[in-house]
Each structure stands twice: as C-alpha cells, then as structure tokens.
Amino acid sequence: MTRNTITTLFGIKYPIVQAGMVWNSGWKLASTASNSGILGLLGAGSMYPDVLRTHIRKCKAATTNPFGVNVPLLYPNIEEIMKIIVEENVTIVFTSAGNPTTWTRRLKQSGITVVHVVSSVKFAQKAESAGVDAVVAEGFEAGGHNGREETTTMTLVPMVRKTVSIPVIAAGGIATGKSMLAAMVLGADGVQIGSRFVASQESSAHAHFKQAVVDAKEGDTQLTLKELTPVRLLKNKFYEDLMALYKTNPNAAQLQSLLGRARAKRGMFEGDLEEGELEIGQISGLIDSVLPVSEIVAQLVSEFNTAISNVNHFKL
Amino acid sequence: MTRNTITTLFGIKYPIVQAGMVWNSGWKLASTASNSGILGLLGAGSMYPDVLRTHIRKCKAATTNPFGVNVPLLYPNIEEIMKIIVEENVTIVFTSAGNPTTWTRRLKQSGITVVHVVSSVKFAQKAESAGVDAVVAEGFEAGGHNGREETTTMTLVPMVRKTVSIPVIAAGGIATGKSMLAAMVLGADGVQIGSRFVASQESSAHAHFKQAVVDAKEGDTQLTLKELTPVRLLKNKFYEDLMALYKTNPNAAQLQSLLGRARAKRGMFEGDLEEGELEIGQISGLIDSVLPVSEIVAQLVSEFNTAISNVNHFKL
Numbered sequence: 001m002t003r004n005t006i007t008t009l010f011g012i013k014y015p016i017v018q019a020g021m022v023w024n025s026g027w028k029l030a031s032t033a034s035n036s037g038i039l040g041l042l043g044a045g046s047m048y049p050d051v052l053r054t055h056i057r058k059c060k061a062a063t064t065n066p067f068g069v070n071v072p073l074l075y076p077n078i079e080e081i082m083k084i085i086v087e088e089n090v091t092i093v094f095t096s097a098g099n100p101t102t103w104t105r106r107l108k109q110s111g112i113t114v115v116h117v118v119s120s121v122k123f124a125q126k127a128e129s130a131g132v133d134a135v136v137a138e139g140f141e142a143g144g145h146n147g148r149e150e151t152t153t154m155t156l157v158p159m160v161r162k163t164v165s166i167p168v169i170a171a172g173g174i175a176t177g178k179s180m181l182a183a184m185v186l187g188a189d190g191v192q193i194g195s196r197f198v199a200s201q202e203s204s205a206h207a208h209f210k211q212a213v214v215d216a217k218e219g220d221t222q223l224t225l226k227e228l229t230p231v232r233l234l235k236n237k238f239y240e241d242l243m244a245l246y247k248t249n250p251n252a253a254q255l256q257s258l259l260g261r262a263r264a265k266r267g268m269f270e271g272d273l274e275e276g277e278l279e280i281g282q283i284s285g286l287i288d289s290v291l292p293v294s295e296i297v298a299q300l301v302s303e304f305n306t307a308i309s310n311v312n313h314f315k316l
Numbered sequence: 317m318t319r320n321t322i323t324t325l326f327g328i329k330y331p332i333v334q335a336g337m338v339w340n341s342g343w344k345l346a347s348t349a350s351n352s353g354i355l356g357l358l359g360a361g362s363m364y365p366d367v368l369r370t371h372i373r374k375c376k377a378a379t380t381n382p383f384g385v386n387v388p389l390l391y392p393n394i395e396e397i398m399k400i401i402v403e404e405n406v407t408i409v410f411t412s413a414g415n416p417t418t419w420t421r422r423l424k425q426s427g428i429t430v431v432h433v434v435s436s437v438k439f440a441q442k443a444e445s446a447g448v449d450a451v452v453a454e455g456f457e458a459g460g461h462n463g464r465e466e467t468t469t470m471t472l473v474p475m476v477r478k479t480v481s482i483p484v485i486a487a488g489g490i491a492t493g494k495s496m497l498a499a500m501v502l503g504a505d506g507v508q509i510g511s512r513f514v515a516s517q518e519s520s521a522h523a524h525f526k527q528a529v530v531d532a533k534e535g536d537t538q539l540t541l542k543e544l545t546p547v548r549l550l551k552n553k554f555y556e557d558l559m560a561l562y563k564t565n566p567n568a569a570q571l572q573s574l575l576g577r578a579r580a581k582r583g584m585f586e587g588d589l590e591e592g593e594l595e596i597g598q599i600s601g602l603i604d605s606v607l608p609v610s611e612i613v614a615q616l617v618s619e620f621n622t623a624i625s626n627v628n629h630f631k632l
Contacts, residue, residue, distance in 0.1 A: 004630075014632055121534040121601070140456065141468040149535040152457040152468040154489035154498065155598040159534045162602070173470035182470065182498035184630050185623055218437040218475045219465040249565040282471040285437070286478070301632050307501055311627045314320075314500050316330055316617050 005167045006190030009113060009133060010092060011066045013037030014301055015190030016180070017136075017169060018197050018293075020070025020094055021144065022046035022279070023268040026204040027055040029197060029293065031062035036297040040067040041094055046265065049080045056088045066092060068113075072145075073098025086110045097145060097229075100130040115169070119147020124160045124168075135164065136192050139172030143195050143281035146223055146230045153183065161187030175283040177303025181311075193300075195281040198268075201292045206271030209278060212236075216284035225259065227252045234278035238263065321483040322506030325429060325449060326408060327382045329353030330617055331506030332496070333452075333485060334513050334609075336386025336410055337460065338362035338595070339584040342520040343371040345513060345609065347378035352613040356383040357410055362581065365396045372404045382407060384429075388461075389414025402426045413461060413545075416446040431485070435463020440476045440484075451480060452508050455488030459511050459597035462539055462546045469499065477503030491599040493619025497627075509616075511597040514584075517608045522587030525594060526606050528552075534601040541575065543568045550594035554579065 006015040018033035019025065020041030033040030042059060044052050052069070059067050069090050071081055074097050082103065085093060093107055096117035107114045108131060116127040117136040124135050137160040139153030140146060151159075153172040161168050170188035174180055175196040183191050198205050199213045216234060223232045224242060233239055245258050259277070267276015291299075322331040334349035335341065336357030349356030358375060360368050368385070375383050385406050390413050391397055398419065401409060409423055412433035420430050424447060432443040433452040440451050453476040455469030456462060467475075469488040477484050486504035490496055491512040499507050514521050515529045532550060539548045540558060549555055561574050575593070583592015607615075 139468065139470065140466075141471050150456075150539065151534055151598055152455065152489060153470045154455065154468060154495060155457050155601065156534070158492065158494065159601050173468055176474065178474065178501055178503065179470060181627070181630065182501045185494055185498045185501060185627065187494065218467055218472070223466065282467055285471065285475050304630075305632055308627050308631055311497070311501065311624050314497065314620075315624050316621055 004189055006134070006169060009167060010039045010068075012039050014297065016297070016300060017041065017094075017190065017192040019171065019192050019194035020044070020068070021194055021198065023265055024198050024203045024205045025070070027058035027062060029200065029202045029204065030055075030067050031059045032202045032293040033197070033297070034059075034063040034065040034067040036294045037065075038297055039092070042067070042069045044069050044081055045072045045075065046269075049077050049084055052081060053084050053088060056084070056090060060088075068092030068094055070094040070096060072096050073100070073103060078103075082106070085112070094136065100127050100132055104130040104132050117171070118160070119156070120149045120151060121156075121159050121163050123147075124164050128164045128166050132166065134167040134169055134189075135160065136169045136171050137188070138192070139170075140223065141232075141282040142172035143221070143232045143284070144279040146232055148226070148230060150223070154186065157183060157186040157188050173281065173283045175286055177300045177305070178307045179283070180300060180304050181307045195284050196287055196296060197293065198280060199287050199290045200296055201290060205268050208271035208273055209268050209276075210290045212273055212278060213280055213284045214288055214290060216280065216287070218282075218285040221280060221282050221284060225255060227255055228259065231277075231279060232281060234280050234284070236267075236276070236278055237274040238267070238277060320505055322450070322485060325483060326355045326384075328355050330613065332613070332616060333357060333410075333506065333508040335487065335508050335510035336360070336384070337510050337514065339581055340514050340519045340521045341386070343374035343378060345516065345518045345520065346371075346383050347375045348518045348609040349513070349613070350375075350379040350381040350383040352610045353381075354613055355408070358383070358385045360385050360397055361388045361391065362585075365393050365400055368397060369400050369404060372400070372406060376404075384408030384410055386410040386412060388412050389416070389419060394419075398423070401428070410452065416443050416448055420446040420448050433487070434476070435472070436465045436467060437472075437475050437479050439463075440480050444480045444482055448482065450483040450485055450505075451476065452485045452487050453504070454508070455486075456539065457548075457598040458488035459537070459548045459600070460595040462548055464542070464546060466539070470502065473499060473502040473504050489597065489599045491602055493616045493621070494623045495599070496616060496620050497623045511600050512603055512612060513609065514596060515603050515606045516612055517606060521584050524587035524589055525584050525592075528589055528594060529596055529600045530604055530606060532596065532600040532603070534598075537596060537598050537600060541571060543571055544575070547593075547595060548597060550596050550600070552583075552592070552594055553590040554583070554593060
C-alpha cells in the first residue's frame with residue numbers, strides 16, 4: 001500500500017471523499033464516513049448557521065477522525081458560516097459555486113485545508129492561483145449543481161491533471177471501485193462520491209428519495225435550468241412541469257418562479273417525489289441498494305483492489 | 317498478452333477501432349489504421365454509393381488486414397449502400413443512427429460481422445436482441461451525432477456492460493492509452509477512437525480543420541441542434557449564428573434552414589472554419605498534434621501498457 005497525496009493531505013485511510021451534499025450530508029453521514037476511513041463532509045448549503053454549528057459539534061462527538069464542511073460560496077450567510085467553521089476548529093473546507101480567491105486566503109490563515117470544486121480547466125487554474133490545496137474536478141454527469149461547459153469526468157480529469165500541479169479529486173459518475181480506478185487511471189489522486197452515499201442508511205435523505213435513487217435507470221436524470229444555475233435532476237412531475245414551461249420560451253424570472261423556494265428540501269429531505277427537486281447523478285442508474293456507509297466503503301475498496309488485479313490481463 | 321473478445325471478433329492485433337467518421341474516414345485513414353493493427357472503418361455517411369465502392373476497393377488494395385464500413389441507417393441510399401457492401405465482400409459493418417433490426421439479419425446472412433452504435437442501455441438491449449455481434453457504447457462527450465439521453469462514457473459503459481452479454485466497445489472521450497485503460501476498467505472490451513484520428517496525417521479532414529482540433533481547448537465544443545439530431549460541434553461563427561437564432565425561439569424548420577446542406581463537408585472537408593459545421597469530441601482539448609496513424613497507435617499501446625504497470629501503485 002502506497003499512501004497517496006489525498007490520504008496524506010486529509011489524514012485519512014482511503015483516497016475517497018463523501019460529497020457534502022445539500023439535504024443529504026448531515027453529521028450522521030459525515031461522521032460514519034470518517035469512521036469508515038474516508039473523508040466525511042457536512043453539506044452547509046442546506047443548513048442555517050446555527051444548524052451547521054450543531055452538526056459540526058455532533059460530528060466531532062461521533063468521530064475522532066478528520067471531517068470537513070462543503071460551503072457553496074454564494075451562500076447568503078457566508079461570513080457567519082465561515083466564522084462558525086473557524087470557531088469550531090473545522091480543519092478541512094471544500095468550497096464550491098463561487099470565486100475561491102478571497103476565502104481561500106482567509107481560511108488558510110486559520111490553518112484550514114482548502115479544496116475547491118471546479119467544472120473546467122479555467123476554474124482549476126484560478127483555484128490553484130488562489131492557493132487551494134487541491135481541486136475537485138467534477139464532470140457533467142454529477143448530480144446537483146453543475147458547470148456550464150458540460151465537460152464530462154472522462155475528459156475533464158485528464159485535462160485538469162495536465163494543467164495544475166496540486167492534487168486532483170475526480171467527481172461525477174463514480175459509484176463503484178471500478179469507476180474509482182478508472183478515475184485514478186485518468187490522472188485523479190482520489191475521488192469524491194455523492195449519489196452512492198445518498199443511497200446509504202446514514203444519509204439524511206428521505207426514505208422515498210433513497211428508494212427513487214435505487215429505482216432510477218439510465219436516462220432518468222437530466223441537466224436543466226441552465227438559465228439559472230445548471231442542475232442535474234431526477235425526472236419527475238416537477239421536471240415535467242418545467243419541460244412544459246420551457247415550451248413557452250420562458251425568461252429566467254418565470255423559471256425561478258416555477259422553481260420557487262425549498263423545492264430541494266421538499267424533494268430530497270421531505271420525500272415529496274412529485275413536487276420536489278431531486279438532485280442526483282447519472283450514475284444513480286447503476287445503484288441498486290441502500291446500504292450502511294461502512295459496507296459501501298468496504299465494497300468500494302474491495303472492488304477497487306480486485307479491479308487492479310484484473311488490469312494485468314489487459315496488457316497488449 | 318491475452319487475446320480479448322474484440323481482437324478475436326475482428327481478427328485484429330489491438331482492441332482499438334478507428335471510428336468511421338463523415339468527411340474524415342476515407343480509404344487512406346482506414347487502410348493505414350488496419351495496417352497498424354487496429355480496425356479501420358470507412359465512413360459511408362459522407363459518401364455517395366459509387367464513392368463508397370471506390371473507397372472499399374482502394375482500401376482493399378492498400379491493406380490485407382480486416383477493415384469495415386460505418387453506415388448510418390438513416391442514409392437515403394441505404395439499400396444501394398448495403399448492396400455494394402455485400403458485393404464488395406466487406407466483412408465488418410458498424411451501423412448507427414437507426415434501428416438495427418432489419419439490417420442486422422440481412423447482413424449476417426451474408427456472413428458479415430455487425431456492430432451497432434448505441435447511446436443508451438435501452439438501445440444496447442435492442443441491438444443485442446437484433447443479433448449484433450457487439451455494441452459501441454458512445455458517451456455524451458463524443459463528437460458528431462449523439463444520443464438524446466446525454467449519458468456520459470463514464471456512466472454508460474458500466475451500465476451497458478451490466479445489461480448485455482455481447483462485447484462492448486467504449487467510445488467518447490478516448491484519445492490516450494490512459495483513457496483507453498479507464499474505459500476497459502469500466503467494463504469495455506475495446507475502444508472506438510474518433511477525434512484523435514481526425515488529427516492524423518491520413519484522415520481526409522482539411523488541414524485547417526486538423527489544426528482547429530489541435531488548437532481546441534476544454535469547453536470549446538458543445539452539443540447542440542437537439543431539436544433536429546443532437547450533434548457535438550466545435551464552437552465557431554456558424555455555432556454563434558446558431559446561438560443567435562436560438563434566442564428567437566426557432567422551430568425545427570428554422571434551425572434546419574440555417575443548418576442548410578453540406579455544412580459538414582464545407583467545414584471538415586473543405587476547411588471553412590467560419591461557416592462550416594465542425595464535428596469533434598470534447599477530448600479535442602487534450603489533442604495537441606497531427607501525427608501519422610502508425611505513431612498514434614504506437615503511442616496508444618505504449619501508454620496503455622505503461623498505465624497498466626502504474627496501476628499496481630494504487631492498491632489500497
């Protein structure tokens with residue numbers, strides 16, 4: 001076993017990050033992930049500041065291993081969120097959806113390891129210039145909010161790897177040990193996994209949503225709402241309503257009006273599969289069970305090692 | 317060295333297929349590819365029947381190795397094209413863009429090996445039921461015409477692999493030995509490579525188009541014209557004109573009118589980078605040279621084998 005840069009950077013056993021997803025990644029998921037030898041992340045994007053503080057404290061009580069917080073930089077209460085993160089001695093922050101320049105410097109001054117999520121080579125270069133410790137290169141197939149370039153994991157990872165010299169964590173389309181190995185063959189130092197952990201016993205997703213992820217087949221998700229922020233959703237009644245609205249050539253305000261507020265909470269957290277916004281990746285088509293996090297991690301590692309052994313048979 | 321199912325199926329040395337692309341894949345490219353130990357394909361989609369017959373004959377004269385023809389099944393002269401293929405004793409046909417049911421049976425009755433290109437699990441199942449010998453699972457990142465599901469190579473390959481029992485050839489986003497290995501780790505038996513061979517000395521692409529592929533960066537292609545047939549293009553003046561038209565909420569007829577006829581020929585074959593339609597994959601952002609086919613194949617194989625040796629270091 002060789003310790004790679006990601007395990008060294010975070011002080012974890014396996015080069016795997018559990019994505020900090022809105023409405024899915026509370027203290028239970030993050031702490032169990034960290035206890036399983038990977039990096040658990042809290043998803044601050046769906047937490048009021050005081051809720052985040054509670055989750056950080058509960059996470060600390062539940063694990064002595066490193067964990068982190070994912071913070072969308074466009075968050076309205078960003079100053080307060082970052083203040084809490086520093087006060088509570090969180091040591092790892094993943095930032096996304098915004099410019100990493102200002103916050104990277106401030107967080108690193110507090111001794112925090114900073115990783116930024118990017119969807120393009122250009123943003124990876126900007127993140128490296130901003131001084132981040134690593135980037136997550138997230139492809140078009142990923143669930144939830146996504147980049148405008150629509151660059152897939154297969155093409156994004158080698159291009160980001162070629163461009164930056166900091167560690168690269170691949171995300172988007174990864175749910176098995178085989179796809180984890182594929183991402184590392186493409187040049188990633190580690191992987192961030194989202195959808196597979198939505199369908200875990202410990203995620204805070206509603207049971208209905210977990211079942212919807214298990215039931216999803218290839219072709220059941222779509223990247224949409226590109227006029228607002230592009231987001232990959234499971235196709236449901238809300239999605240069909242959106243498609244009907246699109247036929248009328250709507251402007252951004254009309255799209256925003258249909259989207260409304262709290263749809264993501266309603267769908268993923270409250271389990272309203274008809275009217276809710278169900279953010280999930282394309283790889284949901286390959287996920288067919290809800291399992292404990294520890295079992296998911298054990299399967300990932302075992303399948304990853306088996307895939308390595310099988311690779312020698314490919315030799316030309 | 318283990319002979320895999322793809323090399324056995326086609327009687328070739330390496331499990332690599334040179335894609336049969338419109339305006340790029342003439343007899344020179346296909347025969348050199350076949351002489352380099354991979355499967356060369358003629359692209360019938362841009363050839364009148366008599367032109368195809370000439371290319372088949374020239375290809376035969378230039379190589380004693382197996383080669384094939386790619387035939388879009390929506391081709392207007394399909395009966396004549398298939399008649400020529402049988403008359404000229406072509407032994408391998410890749411079909412795409414259409415229903416494989418009718419033609420697979422007829423071609424196989426003539427002893428022809430038939431492979432169908434699919435963009436979804438559903439189409440892969442249909443192709444298997446139609447009796448094809450293998451499928452190409454082509455992801456969203458691929459250049460040219462593409463599926464409506466927008467499923468990427470990273471997610472499509474394992475899902476198709478899980479569903480069908482015939483050999484699976486991965487396509488989309490593959491231009492290096494590393495991405496070839498990644499595709500095979502995901503479950504593919506071999507790969508089909510397009511964009512990398514556009515930028516070869518032997519492709520029939522215009523020198524201006526080859527240089528445009530070399531110059532392309534991440535984010536420079538886009539899947540568009542979804543109201544007609546989705547196609548991935550290099551962004552140029554024609555693409556900008558198309559985006560301007562999209563702002564007016566055009567119907568399919570208006571899009572078709574702007575597209576007109578012979579734009580693909582004008583761009584890729586005649587080198588008009590402003591008004592032409594330039595079909596290429598996302599992975600063009602990683603291609604930085606025009607090389608002889610033999611050198612591209614040698615690099616692919618050498619990098620593939622090196623990547624296999626390096627994989628053991630990842631073991632957890």
